[in-house]
Amino acid sequence: MSPTSPTGQASPANTTDIADIADIADITDITDEVPRLPVDPLLDDPGTRIVVCCGAGGVGKTTTAAALGLRAAERGRRVVVLTIDPARRLAQSMGLGELDNVPRPVPGTDPAAGGELFAMMLDMKRTFDEIVEAHADPARARAILDNPFYQSLSAGFAGTQEYMAMEKLGQLAARGEWDLIVVDTPPSRSALDFLDAPQRLGSFLDGRFIRVLTAPAKAGGRAGRKVMSLGMAGLQLFTGTLGKVLGTALLRDVQTFVAAMDTMFGGFRTRADATYRLLQAPGTAFLVVAAPERDALREAAYFVERLAADRMPLAGLVLNRVHASAAARLSAERALAAAEILDPAGPAAAGPAGDAGGAGGAPGAPGAKNLAPGGIVDHSRGQDRLRSARPSPEPHPPADAPPTPRTPQTAETTEDPRRPAQPEEAADRQDTDGLAAGLLRVHAERMRQVARESRMRARFTAVHPRVPMVEVAALPGDVHDLAGLRAIGERLASGAD
Amino acid sequence: MVSGKGGTGKTTVAAALALALAEEGRRTLLVEVEGRQGIAQLFETEPLPYEERRIAIGPGGGEVFALAIDAERALLDYLQMFYKLGGAGRALRRIGAIDFATTIAPGLRDVLLTGKACEAVRRRGQDGRWAYDAVIMDAPPTGRIARFLGVHHEVAGLARVGPVHHQAQAVMRVLKSAETAVHLVTLLEEMPVQETADGIAELRAAGLPVGVVAVNMVRPPVLAAPPRPEGDPAALAEALARAGLGGAAGLAGPLLAEGREYAARLALEAAQRAELAGLGLPVHELPLLAEGVDLAGLYRLARLLREQRW
CATH class of the missing domain: 3.40.50.300 (P-loop containing nucleotide triphosphate hydrolases)
Structure with a gap:
């Protein structure tokens, strides 16, 4: 069945x-x-x-x-x-x-x-x-x-x-x-x-096992006869074996237990x-x-x-x-392209091929440990080693530093991200652009996750299309x-x- | 021993560890005890029989063997090995004794599973060398691990003399020795972290050696710094428009909301990391493989473990 x-x-x-x-x-x-x-x-x-x-x-x-x-x-x-x-x-x-x-x-x-x-x-x-x-x-x-x-x-x-x-x-x-x-x-x-x-x-x-177990405790009663089909030799071999394996004291405990539970x-x-x-x-x-x-x-x-x-x-x-x-109409690709325009020196690992870096094996964009708020900095030593193949991230920015472009991959990045000093409004604008680029990259990751989840779901529903479903955000x-x-x-x- | 809350990927971590330890000329045995055939699925092979068979070559050039322990077969093996039962084993099966022993009898199942693993640990080849340089068990979940590993202690108490008693004590000696380590797999989420802390306390109380904490499925950070969620939607919309995005006004709100969620998640993860750091154990991190763990992903994780010198 x-x-x-x-x-x-x-x-x-x-x-x-x-x-x-x-x-x-x-x-x-x-x-x-x-x-x-x-x-x-x-x-x-x-x-x-x-x-x-x-x-x-x-x-x-x-x-x-x-x-x-x-x-x-x-x-x-x-x-x-x-x-x-x-x-x-x-x-x-x-x-x-x-x-x-x-x-x-x-x-x-x-x-x-x-x-x-x-x-x-x-x-x-x-x-x-x-x-x-x-x-x-x-x-x-x-x-x-x-x-x-x-x-x-x-x-x-x-x-x-x-x-x-x-x-x-x-x-x-x-x-x-x-x-x-x-x-x-x-x-x-x-x-x-x-x-x-x-x-x-x-x-x-x-x-029959339970009857065999209870049989000795019942001193050859009805249950004992029922297991005769095994043959007497079989029964003796069996209880003898149990005794050998479990030890006679434990076997007695088991038998007492099973006999006591029998009625229940x-x-x-x-x-x-x-x-x-x-x-x-x-x-x-x-x-x-x-x-x-x-x-x-x-x-x-x-x-x-x-x-x-x-x-x-x-x-x-x-x-x-x-x-x-809520912004599903903006695809991951377009979001990343826009982020690139606003903040060309942003984390390259979030690029289209990186697939959020996960499949790439590296646990994230380099420089991740500078993430700062709330102690992300306290990484294990293992994490350090894990990244050791990469160029070291730049020194810690102050905790309240704006998310200005940083170049963790300095060694691999050809364009110079260093920008000349800007007037006040331009700095504000650059700030907002940085924020926008960041949000767009977060959105791109979200969209990829949404796509992944919907692929997983589609695999299930293809096999079980009639199973009603509710999704919980x-x-x-x-x-x-x-x-x-x-x-x-x-x-x-x-x-x- | 690799344990962890359900859903944390302990089978994956156990398999990656077995691969990672398979260095040049070394052999590891990866043992599965829960009958899920998770190892076969990971290594993309046929379901494993109750038999040690080679399933992979480690990135270090060694060999990985796998064994899915079947409690019933393990019991018959055991009886055969120690008591030369022959036909009596079949008789035991016929009357349901084996069923009883492996499914109903308390802990016997666990006794057999850990007993079999310890046998592999202690086995030597004809050349006198250890048959395996390392035995890795994909063990039951954290909530059950201390009891699972402590079962022989209980058995030694139940069977106060005789071969079962001695066997149980021998297994406990292996499990409590410095050669054993129980590694716990967790996620950067509250419940798995809590369960890890509880599991460690239980294992320590039982005198079982705790190894490391493996944080699995760590999501790579998207940004060098989290976006400030209090940004001005109008200014943001302008910036989006500058980047050539149409309908920017309607995007600003949702993007800010996603930014806030992202920041909240980072804060939560940071809190969990701090919690784990307070456990006084080495902590290793493994990245989330976005498309799930396939064979290539498994080797990648193994390589990362080697780089981390776990």
Whole structure:
């Protein structure tokens, strides 16, 4: 059914590699046909009960989830946001200072529309402990909680997070206290383990291994007979091997643990299955979050395909950190040509072939370290070495010096940039020209970035033209308060221009 | 060990480092543990099997081998190597024990991944020389790295005696030795920098050796000095018109706004640089490759790392 390897691992390499599809970027009108993801209608629809944000790491999943939750709450819904591992300041802004594994109201939410916002951060160990306490009698619960094997399992090694996220989602849904649950998926190695959790747990529980493990503890009971198909010799070899590999003390711990968990496992599985079905239900909306970068969009494409394979309801793609320009009619080339006229001695590295210097390998125009404001000067030694092949930049100008032409590439520049002393107005004019040239160069870089991003986007939409999309304009900095989340919410609802 | 927040490009940096260290006659092994086939994508090759194979010649003339560790295969290897299991390994797989061990059992997966990498570190060729001069692991993200590397410590506590205990202790000795370094990749953005600081604190608390901070995707400055955003739009429009741009009046406002955003970004980056400088570790910077990292870009990054004597 799902395209995973036996270990449940996603194998993105098998999917369509959108980056390999050449020249699709030229078909620019493709982007015009992409349906717009209607965020507000989605959040307002009482039929929407669960929104799951998924995608590669570092694309703004958590922030998107929080912004959606806040927006839905301030539009009148009773919302809980389940986050897995929020950045500290974002967590603080949502009142998630303490890790007590229960949803807390988010202070500062505007209640005017009658909605409410709760938020919680997943505490894996706590979630696990609660399951044990809820489903085992006190003596057995104690035996499990004290088991060293359990203690390291529940502390959150790879994999546990996904089960616990599913479990918590199921719990929140079952409580029926919220009419919308927004989930931020774990930053797991493939971000898909979230979907695999129930299935993997299921195949483990259906496997004979668990019965073999529990068999010795049950002293040859019914479960022991079931594994007879392996042959007695096989069983002995097996437990003997386990004993050798793990050490008999650890094997005993494992057996005690598995035996103690035995009665609970069925419940685990039932709930995991139920949560999986909940995710497939029409009330659920998956949002794939990405940034306009190759890797992030490659992951997004894989995710879209994987959700389809699992018949999970995909609402659309949120493309974060998209850049735009209000002066888009001025192309990078024309801007640079104009900058050249105004300030012929300006940084040549920003020339058309340089492509902002990035692909050229040098980390920027020489002389960059004279940038001055706010400590850009404090470069690592490595940066120095990195530039050592270049002529040294000229000495530091005073911090408040106007951006007069400087010639970092003195050795390579043929024309003499030195200008004779000018009368006052001429100096003013030269000042303004310098400013204009600078702004034009900044604009050129912006336009190149816009073009790059739109190429990346076109590659994605060519392969998945029917996936609704919303673009969220980049903010200058990180978001760490409700005002910032509101701003993101606005952008989610209106889309970038 | 190369770690970093998701999206910072740690696979790229790990690969560039493996290339950079592949000097004349030297061999490096680049290890992938997360099953993403990121190395194969970077080197533009077929997906890697569970097998060490040569994938590149370093700019220094040495060889780069790559290995995508598969936890299940690593477990069977391990059992075979130490216990000569033969057919019993298949029996284990049939009853789901291998699945259990590699996906459900806590940390066993991590044990196998780090264990396999340490095996490669300690391996010697027939001539008695080290099989690899350097082993570079594209490790799990910063949020998980201390736990990932500390798993053997935990295992040694769980299995108090026996071969697993000894194996775990041997691996911990390698990981904590001066021959190991955990490098952290970050961007000049607030969250990755914060996570880097947290990761360093965790690694230090666990007694694991921290290497350097690699700032990836550094955007090259466009200007020698940021434009002053408080410029007069009318004067600016005149200047634009002098340069022959039509509709200059309508351009001045948007250009000033872009200038302000640019200045704000520079200020933010400067603040992050200052933050990183306060961590007390060497900081290296790598430029943003505008069109994404292709093979040529990877070699370029490797050359930059060599020039920086990382």
